[in-house]
Amino acid sequence: MSGIKLLPPFVLLVAGFLLCHSIPSWRRYVIRANGQQLTLRSAIAGFGAALPVFAALYLLHAFSDPSASPFANPDTRGEPFGEPFGEPFLQTSLVTLTIAIICLAFTKLVAWYYAFYLGQSRLRQRLAGFARRSVGASVYHRLQRAAQWCHWQSYRFTVHAMRKLIEGDHAETLYLGSLLGTGSGLCMFVLDSRKVIIGNVTGMPEPSAPKEESQIRVLPYFTGHLCEAHLQLHITTDYTPYLDAQSRGEAHRDYAFDIVLAAHKTSYVREFDIRFFRSRFINHHCPCGHPVYNITRSGQAAPPGTS
Numbered sequence: 001m002s003g004i005k006l007l008p009p010f011v012l013l014v015a016g017f018l019l020c021h022s023i024p025s026w027r028r029y030v031i032r033a034n035g036q037q038l039t040l041r042s043a044i045a046g047f048g049a050a051l052p053v054f055a056a057l058y059l060l061h062a063f064s065d066p067s068a069s070p071f072a073n074p075d076t077r078g079e080p081f082g083e084p085f086g087e088p089f090l091q092t093s094l095v096t097l098t099i100a101i102i103c104l105a106f107t108k109l110v111a112w113y114y115a116f117y118l119g120q121s122r123l124r125q126r127l128a129g130f131a132r133r134s135v136g137a138s139v140y141h142r143l144q145r146a147a148q149w150c151h152w153q154s155y156r157f158t159v160h161a162m163r164k165l166i167e168g169d170h171a172e173t174l175y176l177g178s179l180l181g182t183g184s185g186l187c188m189f190v191l192d193s194r195k196v197i198i199g200n201v202t203g204m205p206e207p208s209a210p211k212e213e214s215q216i217r218v219l220p221y222f223t224g225h226l227c228e229a230h231l232q233l234h235i236t237t238d239y240t241p242y243l244d245a246q247s248r249g250e251a252h253r254d255y256a257f258d259i260v261l262a263a264h265k266t267s268y269v270r271e272f273d274i275r276f277f278r279s280r281f282i283n284h285h286c287p288c289g290h291p292v293y294n295i296t297r298s299g300q301a302a303p304p305g306t307s
Helices: 002-020 035-064 087-118 122-134 137-165 170-180 240-247 274-281
Strands: 186-191 195-203 215-226 233-238 259-262 266-272
Touching: 002 035, 002 087, 035 087, 087 122, 087 137, 122 137, 137 170, 170 186, 170 195, 170 266, 186 215, 195 233, 195 259, 215 240
Parallel strands: none
Antiparallel strands: 186 195, 186 266, 195 215, 215 233, 215 259
């Protein structure tokens, strides 16, 4: 009997663990937690989620059959209500665990569908070909629109989950904005060595990785350094002509030259407005006398992979 009494809190602990990994606003609290913190937060989440379930079951039993309800009548055949882990608590824990499993399955399904729709897997191509051959053109068009709507909703949920996961982290918020192309779309990274890399974030840091091991993938637009005397930006390499030619389809080959930056070696990061820079700042000079946009023939960026 003692094993049955210990079953509800164990089930609620498992339910809390699943909820912490399925609800975006809760996941950020456990993504880097150690074992003790994870256990505590899973317990808080599990017992917190069980309270409304317990209240709902109490009302359901009270209105359906008050005389037979172990919630309302402690003298029935069920476990007494005053005992800490009687039958009502076992029912509550099992329902809470079921809800947690559904939430986790929904989250995983949305993430899988988003990746599946973006990918070019053989399974997706075969499904599309089968649907095109099996149904009429109008039905296929409706199915295609439904798939696009599901993809859009999964994209919105994925972005919402990521925003909740990094809420309060200014640097990672800038990374996500650059990855999504919001605002200017570019970030300026100043490294500990005072080297400067300006570009578009193409890969976010792994959320579960420690800060000293997290890395950011950046597609560089400009590189340079800070002036030793005045801490003014000196841009010495410009990759934008090659990026523009590649986007227009005029490049002879595609150049993939993402830079991997270690987050712990970055002094600070800020948003970089390339339009403002080109219109107002590109012709300025540093107090040391050098131009901010200090591109010479010898310092012109060569297409990566050609040297």
